[in-house]
Amino acid sequence: xxxxxxKSLTVGAAVAMSSVVPAVxxxxxxxxxxxxxxxxxxxxxxKQGFDEGAxxxxxxxxxIAVTDTSNMTSDYPRLLQQAISRNPSMLLVGEFFPDGMDPxxxxxxxxxxxxxxxxxxxxxxxxxxxxxxxxxxPFQMGYKAGEIQAEAGVKxxxxxxxxxxxxxxEERCNGFVAAMEAAGVETIYQTIGTGDxxxxxxxxxxxxxxxxxxxGIDGIYTLNAVPAMSALRAxxxxxxxxxxxxxTADLSNEALIAIKNGDLAFAMDQQPYLQGFMxxxxxxxxxxxxxxxxxxxxxxxxxxDSSNVDATLEVNKKHAGVRGAS
Amino acid sequence: MTKYLKKPETGAFAAFLxxxxxxxxxxxxxxxxxxxxTAGWLNLAAELGxxxxxxxxxxxSGEFDLSIGSTVGAASMILALGTNQFxxxxxxxxxxxxxxxxxxxxxxxxxxxxTKLPSFIVTLATNFIVIGATMGTSRxxxxxxxxxxxxxxxAKMVFAFRWGxxxxxxxxxxxxxxxxxxxxxxxxxGNWIYxxxxxxxxxxxxxxxxxxxxxxxxxxxxxxAALVGILQxxxxxxxxxxxxxxxxxxxxxxxxxxxxLLTGGYGSxxxxxxxxxxxxxxxxxxxxxxxxxxxxxxxxxxxxALAVLANNYVRRLALTSK
Numbered sequence: 001x002x003x004x005x006x007k008s009l010t011v012g013a014a015v016a017m018s019s020v021v022p023a024v025x026x027x028x029x030x031x032x033x034x035x036x037x038x039x040x041x042x043x044x045x046x047k048q049g050f051d052e053g054a055x056x057x058x059x060x061x062x063x064i065a066v067t068d069t070s071n072m073t074s075d076y077p078r079l080l081q082q083a084i085s086r087n088p089s090m091l092l093v094g095e096f097f098p099d100g101m102d103p104x105x106x107x108x109x110x111x112x113x114x115x116x117x118x119x120x121x122x123x124x125x126x127x128x129x130x131x132x133x134x135x136x137x138p139f140q141m142g143y144k145a146g147e148i149q150a151e152a153g154v155k156x157x158x159x160x161x162x163x164x165x166x167x168x169x170e171e172r173c174n175g176f177v178a179a180m181e182a183a184g185v186e187t188i189y190q191t192i193g194t195g196d197x198x199x200x201x202x203x204x205x206x207x208x209x210x211x212x213x214x215x216g217i218d219g220i221y222t223l224n225a226v227p228a229m230s231a232l233r234a235x236x237x238x239x240x241x242x243x244x245x246x247x248t249a250d251l252s253n254e255a256l257i258a259i260k261n262g263d264l265a266f267a268m269d270q271q272p273y274l275q276g277f278m279x280x281x282x283x284x285x286x287x288x289x290x291x292x293x294x295x296x297x298x299x300x301x302x303x304x305d306s307s308n309v310d311a312t313l314e315v316n317k318k319h320a321g322v323r324g325a326s
Numbered sequence: 327m328t329k330y331l332k333k334p335e336t337g338a339f340a341a342f343l344x345x346x347x348x349x350x351x352x353x354x355x356x357x358x359x360x361x362x363x364t365a366g367w368l369n370l371a372a373e374l375g376x377x378x379x380x381x382x383x384x385x386x387s388g389e390f391d392l393s394i395g396s397t398v399g400a401a402s403m404i405l406a407l408g409t410n411q412f413x414x415x416x417x418x419x420x421x422x423x424x425x426x427x428x429x430x431x432x433x434x435x436x437x438x439x440x441t442k443l444p445s446f447i448v449t450l451a452t453n454f455i456v457i458g459a460t461m462g463t464s465r466x467x468x469x470x471x472x473x474x475x476x477x478x479x480x481a482k483m484v485f486a487f488r489w490g491x492x493x494x495x496x497x498x499x500x501x502x503x504x505x506x507x508x509x510x511x512x513x514x515x516g517n518w519i520y521x522x523x524x525x526x527x528x529x530x531x532x533x534x535x536x537x538x539x540x541x542x543x544x545x546x547x548x549x550x551a552a553l554v555g556i557l558q559x560x561x562x563x564x565x566x567x568x569x570x571x572x573x574x575x576x577x578x579x580x581x582x583x584x585x586x587l588l589t590g591g592y593g594s595x596x597x598x599x600x601x602x603x604x605x606x607x608x609x610x611x612x613x614x615x616x617x618x619x620x621x622x623x624x625x626x627x628x629x630x631a632l633a634v635l636a637n638n639y640v641r642r643l644a645l646t647s648k
Binding site: 038039040041044048067068164189190191192193194195196197198199200201202204205206207208209210212213214226229237238252253254320321322 | 353356357358362363366367369370373411454457458461465468469470471472473474491558561562563564566567568569570571572575576609610611612613614615616619620622623626
């Protein structure tokens with residue numbers, strides 16, 4: 001059944017190919033994408049970008065990701081190794097875990113496989129032989145959030161990390177802390193047990209406890225839209241609604257509605273769809289015409305606040321998932 | 327006195343009390359012992375407790391269910407897709423979600439009973455199958471893996487009502503605890519559960535319908551997991567295929583803290599309730615201490631180990647006393 005599915009997908013791609021211009025040149029290997037888990041709305045949007053890019057340019061590709069997110073640090077290098085061994089015509093990689101993945105990318109580029117990095121790996125692509133990078137700088141994303149909070153007059157900021165141990169996500173907190181420190185604002189860094197990363201109730205109680213233990217907290221930065229909702233509830237439960245400025249990375253419909261209602265100050269959009277779509281575009285143009293962007297292509301952060309939230313909500317209604325939330 | 331000491335829940339109660347007093351003393355002036363602080367850890371314990379009770383009963387009968395995690399997420403997504411993408415009415419979607427949970431349990435039960443494979447492996451496989459199917463289906467239908475839920479007011483009343491900061495899930499927990507308690511200690515079916523987990527062959531020889539006991543408990547576990555998915559989904563206005571993944575191991579852990587033997591045949595519902603309450607107190611109270619959260623899992627692990635040791639000590643004391 002699965003092979004049938006693949007067959008029908010390939011046929012579909014072939015039909016699309018004949019309608020668009022040239023097919024992928026000499027190298028006969030597949031285009032392989034090693035990217036994030038689809039259980040995260042964020043990467044669901046990245047994949048949607050890849051899918052629609054592939055359709056637009058009439059190319060075929062395969063998306064490779066973990067399904068179990070508990071051992072990503074060791075799983076991703078393994079997935080990448082397997083992808084390289086299939087001798088792809090091009091590799092589109094999210095370099096989430098550089099320690100394990102960077103040596104493999106160097107091997108791939110040394111063997112002549114063109115590699116394009118997306119999402120994570122913004123400081124590494126120039127040295128490992130990749131042709132370019134499309135995505136966010138998580139440190140800059142957190143830094144921007146810190147600047148907004150410091151400017152708003154926050155005196156003690158909390159960065160809540162629901163997935164401790166993920167270096168990319170941790171960089172957002174590092175950026176937040178750096179921006180706050182630069183403005184002379186104190187910060188607290190909080191994590192939660194790994195089993196509770198997807199339990200909004202557990203995150204609420206954790207943030208509630210921290211707010212009680214540190215009554216001075218007047219700003220919270222969460223790294224995903226689900227904990228952002230938990231932070232709203234926690235602030236409300238300790239009776240400090242309106243006194244604590246809450247902002248988050250990434251989007252969800254609930255988060256956008258909360259921005260509209262004035263409960264959430266901002267959400268940082270790194271435009272995941274663009275990371276997928278533009279990667280596919282670069283792959284097509286590189287393989288066929290030898291064209292490539294020069295330098296880092298930034299897709300984020302785009303700050304969503306009360307000024308532009310309505311337009312974003314409207315897109316969410318019409319095109320579910322494109323903005324990484326619905 | 328010894329009669330009470332010999333009950334499986336005594337150790338769990340002692341460990342719970344010890345933990346609670348510890349956090350009450352370690353978090354002065356932070357409101358952990360206040361009504362709102364208490365509502366906080368009860369809310370946390372209630373959602374875990376609803377699924378931990380049938381999981382505990384299943385463990386007493388000698389089986390595991392690791393598929394609860396993805397069943398929670400699947401139920402919340404059924405409700406989300408049903409009410410959002412398809413614009414369906416809330417209550418039929420709730421029934422559909424509960425039915426799906428029951429069917430997942432039925433599959434688990436049938437496969438375990440027919441193949442005699444360890445339920446640990448069978449339900450672990452189900453856990454992957456269900457989360458994969460949930461994600462695949464929701465991507466296919468709506469291009470998302472999490473989605474808003476639009477619940478009717480009556481459904482919000484039943485599944486997300488709050489008194490102050492206490493969720494209605496606490497009542498659901500107590501209700502399921504009461505049913506579980508009655509079934510386990512007051513009915514023939516309860517005796518069958520103990521007999522099945524104690525020694526399956528002699529239970530069968532004595533005429534206990536071992537297969538039926540197991541399948542019924544698997545179905546109950548699936549329905550309870552779906553109920554948690556509905557409670558979380560309506561409370562947070564959002565379905566998410568990854569909701570509940572933490573419960574896969576938290577539920578058996580609290581059952582064991584509550585005095586259930588991993589090998590089956592021994593345990594009580596009251597014990598599981600105290601085990602869950604203890605887990606709620608630790609995982610919420612630890613944040614009221616203001617300790618550096620980089621060490622949080624270390625504290626959590628140490629406190630759990632201490633609680634189980636205390637529980638075990640009290641139980642041994644009880645069983646050896648005349």
